[in-house]
Amino acid sequence: MAKPKTKSKTKGSTSPGFNKAVKLLLHFTAALQFNYGVYYFYPLEMPNTVPFAGKWKFLTFICAIIQALYYIVSLVNDFVGTNELAPKKAPAVRRFKDWLMATLAFPVAINVGVTFWTLYAIDRELVFPKVLDPVFPSWLNHVLHTNIVVFIVLELFTSYRAYPKRSQGLAGLATFMGAYLVWIHVVKHYSGVWVYPVLEVLQLPQRILFFVAVIGFTLSLYLLGEFLNNTVWAKEVKLAKRKTN
Numbered sequence: 001m002a003k004p005k006t007k008s009k010t011k012g013s014t015s016p017g018f019n020k021a022v023k024l025l026l027h028f029t030a031a032l033q034f035n036y037g038v039y040y041f042y043p044l045e046m047p048n049t050v051p052f053a054g055k056w057k058f059l060t061f062i063c064a065i066i067q068a069l070y071y072i073v074s075l076v077n078d079f080v081g082t083n084e085l086a087p088k089k090a091p092a093v094r095r096f097k098d099w100l101m102a103t104l105a106f107p108v109a110i111n112v113g114v115t116f117w118t119l120y121a122i123d124r125e126l127v128f129p130k131v132l133d134p135v136f137p138s139w140l141n142h143v144l145h146t147n148i149v150v151f152i153v154l155e156l157f158t159s160y161r162a163y164p165k166r167s168q169g170l171a172g173l174a175t176f177m178g179a180y181l182v183w184i185h186v187v188k189h190y191s192g193v194w195v196y197p198v199l200e201v202l203q204l205p206q207r208i209l210f211f212v213a214v215i216g217f218t219l220s221l222y223l224l225g226e227f228l229n230n231t232v233w234a235k236e237v238k239l240a241k242r243k244t245n
Contacts, residue, residue, distance in 0.1 A: 022158055024078055030151045031071035037143040038064050047131050052191040059180060060144050063112045067148050070105040073097045074159070085160055086240035098161040102229075103172040106152050107221035113149035115214070119198060126198040156225065160233045162240060163226050173222050177215050 041064065042055055055061040074097055077083065081093040090098075119127040128141070163169060184195045194200050202210055230237050 019158075020078075020083070023083065024075075026151070026154055026158060027071050027074040027078060030155075031068065031075055033143055033147065034064055034068040034071060037140060038068055040140060041144065044135065046135060048129060050187065050191040050193045050195065053187050057184065057187045057195045059108075060112055060116070062180070063108050063148060064144055066100070066104050066108055067152070070097070070100050071151075073100060074155075083159065085236045086162075090162070099164055099169075099172075101152075101155070101161050102163045102225060103169045103222070104176060106156065106225040107173055107218050108176070109148040109152040110221045110224075111214070111218045113145055115217075116145045126201070127196060129197065156228055157232055160236045161229065163229060166223075166226065169226075170219055170222055173219060174215070177218050181211055181215075 038061070041061060044055075050057065073093060077091075077093045077097045081091045081097070083094075084090075087094070116127055124130065128136075164172075184199075188194050199207060199210075
């Protein structure tokens, strides 16, 4: 008499309850630290910086706002939305969460982290002068420039998201970055000073090349995020495509 086949868990598999707990912990921790980081950073008086537009002229601050918003939305989705891999009709909060991660949260976070620490390694005076050390705590610097990368990478590996059409995602990101470049020129016009010291040492042709490189690098990060998502969640992406066809 043949023995009935029993289902066995594959090696390394985890229960849905455990996965849910990991996501909740990640989203709660990230939302708490980035919201507190924004709260602490906003009123901070920074020497040798342009007072015009306050902290809203810094991409670091705007990025922190995006991360804080993303993880709040993720928490809301955890409780009232759905983390189903390919829901027949995803709720609005899930669709917004997926769009925000793909279009802004991932590429802008990686951009800020990589650009900041690269310039810092070359010459910290170009991006974070030593005069800021007494008023800008080290932990805040890492929240705004290191943890944004760590947490968004963890998010990419722990939560599946449906990427928008590539043309739409790239258009959204390009619009955001283009608007920011216009904004820092507005700040320069009214204050007479560039937001970032590195722009002060570049001649016009060099600044143009720098801006083109930043835009190109940021758009390439969107493609990187899409590639990583499709690689890490390959089975889920195929399943989602089958359900939509």
